[in-house]
Amino acid sequence: MTQPRKRVAVLISGRGSNMMSLVEAARAPDYPAEIVCVISNRPEAPGLAWAAAQGIATVAIDHKAYATRVAFEAKLHTAILDARGELVCMAGFLRMLTGGFIDRWRDRLVNIHPSLLPSFPGLDTHARALDEGVKIVGCTVHLVRLEMDTGPIIAQAAVPVLPEDTPETLGSRVLKAEHRLYPHALKLFASGQARVVGETIQILQSVNQDTALFSPSF
Numbered sequence: 001m002t003q004p005r006k007r008v009a010v011l012i013s014g015r016g017s018n019m020m021s022l023v024e025a026a027r028a029p030d031y032p033a034e035i036v037c038v039i040s041n042r043p044e045a046p047g048l049a050w051a052a053a054q055g056i057a058t059v060a061i062d063h064k065a066y067a068t069r070v071a072f073e074a075k076l077h078t079a080i081l082d083a084r085g086e087l088v089c090m091a092g093f094l095r096m097l098t099g100g101f102i103d104r105w106r107d108r109l110v111n112i113h114p115s116l117l118p119s120f121p122g123l124d125t126h127a128r129a130l131d132e133g134v135k136i137v138g139c140t141v142h143l144v145r146l147e148m149d150t151g152p153i154i155a156q157a158a159v160p161v162l163p164e165d166t167p168e169t170l171g172s173r174v175l176k177a178e179h180r181l182y183p184h185a186l187k188l189f190a191s192g193q194a195r196v197v198g199e200t201i202q203i204l205q206s207v208n209q210d211t212a213l214f215s216p217s218f
């Protein structure tokens with residue numbers, strides 16, 4: 001018996017390119033999740049208009065209209081429930097969430113971050129990576145915990161840093177990897193092939209052991 005597809009709400013604040021990659025992936029009939037709703041805290045977010053044009057339910061919840069974070073999050077919670085969302089994927093969602101919301105969606109709230117966590121949590125990851133001179137960077141899809149950019153890691157992708165990189169060129173190389181990683185990670189998680197065990201994620205599919213990224217390459 002095939003399992004029903006997991007109903008996913010995606011939270012965005014802007015361009016929404018990661019949300020688009022999830023929507024595109026979920027078009028495949030055998031993908032284990034469907035995007036039932038896209039929610040933005042910024043009504044003018046370009047990603048919101050794109051999602052609406054795809055026929056996906058969209059909700060704008062302008063955080064500036066709410067006196068407190070808790071009031072904003074109560075509305076967010078209701079919007080997800082109205083769409084019968086079972087999982088929530090943050091994709092460039094730029095609001096800090098309180099412990100109340102994070103607890104309510106514990107192990108059902110997913111985020112993508114443009115670094116190989118636990119390295120470079122927070123903002124300006126690419127500029128900081130260049131300053132440190134690291135030779136490999138990447139991106140991480142993880143479950144959300146109270147402390148920013150922490151939580152059980154579902155999947156990561158690594159990309160090389162090139163000598164001539166700027167934060168912008170490095171960022172666009174990482175973003176390309178994000179667009180492949182997020183659909184892959186959501187597929188693993190929604191299908192149950194990635195499952196929470198304590199504070200880590202156990203992966204039930206086999207991993208290719210004979211692969212390595214060298215940077216510089218040779």
Ligand code: GRF
Binds near residue numbers: 012014016093114
């Ligand atoms: C991505 O780099 C994501 O990792 C970070 O914010 C950016 C959002 O880009 N959290 P987009 O809105 O998905 O295009």
